[in-house]
Amino acid sequence: MNFWQFKFNSEYWTNWENIQLGEIEEWQSPKTINKEPNNISINDIVFIYRGSTKVRRGIYFVAKVLNVDFTDKYPIKLKIVKDLRENIFVPENFGFEKVVKKINDLNQNGTYYKFSQNENPKGMYDLIINNKKSIKGVRKKYTKEELTKLANEVFKIYIDKYNKNENLQYSIVQPSNNKKIIHTTASKIPMSNGTAENYSERLFNLWNKLNNFDIHNGLEDCPKLLEEVGIEVFDKKYFLKENILNLITVEKVLEEELKKSKKDTKENRLNRLNDKDKKPPKIEVVSTQYKRNSDVIIEVLERANGTCEKCKNPAPFIRKKDKTPYLEVHHIIRLADNGNDTVENAIAVCPNCHRELHYA
Known part of the structure; x- marks a missing residue:
């Protein structure tokens, strides 16, 4: 039995977001890789490692190889045997520094790596799966x-x-x-x-x-x-x-809660809904705002002349207070990213396109 690491960065991570323990995922060699893993076999163990800098680096899943067929579009079928998303395993924390260095040296998206026996992948596997103590896994006691x-x-x-x-x-x-x-x-x-x-x-x-x-x-x-x-x-x-x-934290917390709710069963969601107070709790939110230049807003709206500058459709409705077409002014480079509050750095868009520019 061999041990492998498959490393995924953000653009190859979509299929793994909602996968459940015991489910089967199919692995396709991304375009960045010109060859398949050599000598990978049924019952080999794969550590699914996420390498994006936007999230914690480490092992998110452990999977077992169920099938290998390089004539197929998705040549490797993996069964999830351990879900570590709630407590991500960082090999470096347990003395596997060489393993982590070799993994992080693989800079491409979707790369793979076969562990050698002297890197003690079995010790790492035992530590994750069976909670067995490893000589390398003894943690230093800090003062x-x-x-x-x-x-x-x-x-x-x-x-x-x-x-x-x-x-x-x-x-x-x-x-x-x-x-x-x-x-x-x-x-x-x-x-x-x-x-x-x-x-x-x-x-x-x-x-x-x-x-x-x-x-x-x-x-x-x-x-x-x-x-x-x-x-x-x-x-x-x-x-x-x-x-x-x-405000950013409030939105981020809601996003995380939505992911957890989506992964949960409908029965559990309905049970929680029955137990929850129908009135949501109130919280106070601190928000940093930029003082916008009114001349920029008016100039951009006049330039648009009632037409969304992204989708080219007319404004969706007329403002009640002043009978003008309703469009929103969006900064191409965000003010939060040190963008300028200028006519050249702004466009007038409909609400739908504005949401798309921020969230799509």
Whole structure:
């Protein structure tokens, strides 16, 4: 039995978003690969590794090869035997640094890699599937001083994201420089990058809880000493008041809840609906707005002359208050991405096209 890693980045991940334990997924070699995996056989084990920088890197699924037929469009059939989305397995955290380096060195979308026996893929498999202890899997015990050093840096990131109205669900995304800060701190402790990222995400959960923010990234609670340090580092004065969320985080949390609800059974959804209060709770939201230039808005609307500049259809209705065609002004390069508030950087669009430009 051989062990393989299939690495997927965002554009090849669609089929895996809603897959369930025990289901079968078919794997097609993407266009970036000119050959199929050599010597892959029935009953081989495949670790499905996600390599996008927008999400946590690590193993999301373990699958067993059911069928191999390279004459077929989808030559490899995989059965999901372990779903790790709720607790993503980061091999580096358990001493498999060489494995992680080799995986991350594969920069193409949808690449694959066959593990050698001296990389101990069986030990990694046992650790994931059977919860067996591995010699490589013994975690270092960090001192309070070391954890405080990490927590102080991560708390600076948390405050910065809060003040910039950014998503408070994850520490290592948006901006990507946060990951560099965490890695630099880890090197001074010393601590593996994977462990530092994992602890940072757990600290975010802890601080969201202390702030009474209903935000969670799916990771387990902090270990006891890390929790103690996180509580000591946390300072309430940096936050306006309890139950205040920024708008981006509210939308992100709803998006995550929608995914979970979609994966669940209809029976469970209906049971929850029967138990839920029919009136939704109220929360206060902090939102950062840009002061728009009214001259830009008027010039763009006059240029459009009642016609959507994307789909070229007439405005969908007339405004009641001033009898003008209803169009919305959209910035081609978002103001949040340092775009200019100018006529040249803006178009007038109908509401449907405006939603498409933001969400499609």
